[in-house]
Amino acid sequence: MRSGRRALAGVVLLLASACSPLEPSQPDVSAWQTAVAVAVEDMVSQLSTAQIVLREQAEGDFIGKAATVVLVEAEDAAGTASDDLTTLQPPPGVRKQQAAFTALLEEAAGLVTEARVAVVDDDVTSYETLRTQLQDVKERILAQRGDLR
């Protein structure tokens, strides 16, 4: 799990931070682009997961609380992806792009949360709209990433 890998990386960073001043990570442009790519990939994965869950839940394909559990996990991972980018110190020259990505990922994470709320509330009527919104934000994120290349 990406968040798990980040936890592992977090332990390493924690140890490293003991030897360095408390500062946000300041990647160069190349490292920033890599961080954005990872965050985007994670977010797209969670958006797609939420779309599949909504579609299958509408058809009654889950048992017990499985749909909710999968969405809660997607929500956690989406929040982590968004936070990882938000807390990154952007290198000079990419601050505008950083702001655009941050806003998009926050919107995306919010939509995954909305999907989870809808499933817990059993609000089946909202599933189709949410799936469309999830698809829309996913396409915008991918388009934004395309501009980066």
Added chain:
Amino acid sequence: MKRIFAVALGILTAIGGFVDIGDLVTNAQVGARFGLSLGWVVILGVIGICVFAEMSGRVAAVSGRATFDLVRERLGPRMAMLNLVGSLGVTMLTFMAEIGGVALALALVTSVNHVLIVPFIAILVWAVLWRAKFTVLENVLGLLGLALIVFTVALWQLGPDWGALTNQLVTVGKPAEETWLTWCYYGVALFGAAMTPYEVFFFSSGGVEEGWTEKSLSVMRANVLIGFPLGGLLSLSIAASAWLVLGPAGVSVGTLGQVALPVVVALGKIGLAVAIVGFVAATFGAACETGLSAGYSLAQYFGWQWGKFVKVAEAARFHLVLVLCTILAIGVLITNVDPIMVTEVSVVFSAVALPLTYFPILVVANDPDYMGRHVNGKLSNGLGLVYLVVVLVAAIAAIPLMVLTGMGTA
């Protein structure tokens, strides 16, 4: 008739017991990202585990002693200690991953946080190891693990382009957006998942538990040479169904729920229920096997009485090891460490520890003093040596690839 039943049961339990949390997660991750383009690694791993399981089973049947029991005697205490430390570390990681896997599977249906479930599962595993008969443990969990055939049914139901899947399997290639370095990293992880060290310790010690003799060799070979490859087909089904459902959507697998999604899409509610039974059986069975393997390897190294074929009081230190392993697993897992991450780390370190496990088996199986007329033939030796080179390459490459690819995220 009784013999046919024994062979059939052995094959079925070998299939059902083949897949564990490492296979579930790694095959789904690799399948979603690479399709079947790394399927050849599964096939390579299955042939490898067949070669070494057959050797270790033969050693157990002919000498009446488990592989680890002979390692110290044949290779000396230093080499055996190196073997012990490496394989025990990986086995413990796998033990934790399996217990975490059972908890995740149950959390999927109950929505109770897996951290709260972990202590109950770990204690249940220990209770089963303490009280249940070895054959009951092996047969019941192995047969329930057959529920994972639901992934093969799901694959069929998804109606894939079989030609395209076969083409992926037989050609060396990768999706354009992936790097060769990441492809290699996942290749090593898949290999480590297929050839986990605990499998041979459990297999050979289990042979001693069940009282194998030279007469058991044909049944043992049928179990290994038919059961394991069919178990490998389950692994390929998991990868292929993940490719069909998760690949096009760009889902990178990070949870057990995502592993199950292809079954949900293909077979709905009933499919999911069967898959969860399979998850629980496969991970619970593997938790029992890894727990026992930890006890077997320690007890066999130090020369303590071991096994479930003797009374608990006679193998007190062996059972104490099981208790300590259970406590350690609970202690680590309740820190909220992600069991999927533990799994990912365990399959990579499995690859690192492979030579330590397989080299001694090859040495002992080649020793006529122990093996008599059942010493390795040319075929076994040839395959054994080829695989020794393969496991060495995988072991050397594993950690650099893990670092360079950021555990596959690059």
